[in-house]
Amino acid sequence: MGLASSPVQIDHPARSRERAAAYAARTGEMAQITFTQNLTRHVECPALEVAGGTVREALERYFELHPRVRGYVLDEQGALRKHVVVFVDGQQLKDRAGLSEPVSERTSLYVMQALSGG
Incomplete structure (x- = not known):
């Protein structure tokens, strides 16, 4: 008796994003992303609600x-740049490379440049 094997499916990132957006559209789940004023001085980055599971x-x-x-x-x-910090519902993001922390419709993401120097 041999072991039956099923093919491993690896999801393409674009399909994952499409599914996350479709899910959010169906359920109304949107996370709020806000950028600090010091970032908006360099590039337009308005606060928005966006879909996503992470x-x-x-x-x-x-x-x-x-x-x-x-x-x-x-x-x-x-990965997050060295001098960028993201807060997820007031807690500093731990996974700076994978950015894998979950988000939901009530999640607030706050993106800021970390200040350094003396």
Whole structure:
């Protein structure tokens, strides 16, 4: 008796975003993303409600609407830039590379530049 194996399905990121957006549209789940004023001085980044099941999905949806903001927030590997901090419902984001923390319709994301120096 052999073991039956089922094919592993790997989801494409674009399909994941499409599904997250479709789910949010059906359920009305939208997270609020707000950027600090110091970021808005450099690039237009208005506060918006966006669909997504994770911080990454919500940010990706935002970047689809405002692509210039991506370079201010994420580095070339897709992780948060060194001097950018994201708060999820008042708690600092822990997964700076994967941005995997879940979001829901009541989630508030606050994106700011961390201040450094003396």
